Amino acid sequence: MQYRSLTGRYNGRARSLQSEVQIGPAFDQGSVTADDARSCAHTYTGLWDTGATGCVVSQRVIDECGLVPIGMTKVYHADGDALSPVYRVSLFLPNRVASPEVRVTRGILSSCDVLIGMDVIGSGDFAVSSDHGRTVFSFRVPSAGAIDFVSMGSSAVLPGQQPGRNSPCPCGSGKRYKNCHGRRA
Numbered sequence: 001m002q003y004r005s006l007t008g009r010y011n012g013r014a015r016s017l018q019s020e021v022q023i024g025p026a027f028d029q030g031s032v033t034a035d036d037a038r039s040c041a042h043t044y045t046g047l048w049d050t051g052a053t054g055c056v057v058s059q060r061v062i063d064e065c066g067l068v069p070i071g072m073t074k075v076y077h078a079d080g081d082a083l084s085p086v087y088r089v090s091l092f093l094p095n096r097v098a099s100p101e102v103r104v105t106r107g108i109l110s111s112c113d114v115l116i117g118m119d120v121i122g123s124g125d126f127a128v129s130s131d132h133g134r135t136v137f138s139f140r141v142p143s144a145g146a147i148d149f150v151s152m153g154s155s156a157v158l159p160g161q162q163p164g165r166n167s168p169c170p171c172g173s174g175k176r177y178k179n180c181h182g183r184r185a
Helices: 034-039 059-065
Strands: 004-011 017-025 042-048 055-057 071-077 080-093 097-106 114-116 125-131 134-141
Touching: 004 017, 004 097, 017 034, 017 059, 017 114, 034 080, 034 097, 042 059, 055 080, 097 134
Parallel strands: 042 114, 055 097
Antiparallel strands: 004 134, 017 042, 017 080, 055 114, 071 080, 080 097, 125 134
16 A cells, blocks of 8 residues: 655644645546646645544635535534535645545635645544654554554553552553553562
8 A cells, every 4th residue: 555644843832733735626536647636736825623524725725726616515613603615626735645536615714725624634644743842743644544652552641640559551451550551670
């Protein structure tokens, strides 16, 4: 299986995760290559939002890409709900990460032109971590499997909250803490 991935790095603790994103009309993978479709796409700033169900584009994207609505849907936002047109687009991320057919809605976006929602994020593996005070986020498609830090050997014990010796080990092994991660050398 061939994976495509991207990584973003920020100095300090990032309050938002952004990357370049290209938007163009949806394309049929049987008749057009991703590279051909990308050649007529427009470049924007994308905001990664795990709280958004689906992707959203600004009116600027709709106008510049000449998008034509394929229907209407009800969308929910901080001010309540509204009807919004739906469009079908191709979405290109750095390092040749592509989604040839994504349904997007129109929205009012202030800090970006594209909001990347869980419909795209959930199609792969997404992780955010801290590396010596830097924020690092990474995305890979297709998914290579669940990312489970507990099963990878990380203890679920937070500093200052160590379980009792006879309590179940927080790693989920089913053993008592004293016989698992609390074992004394």
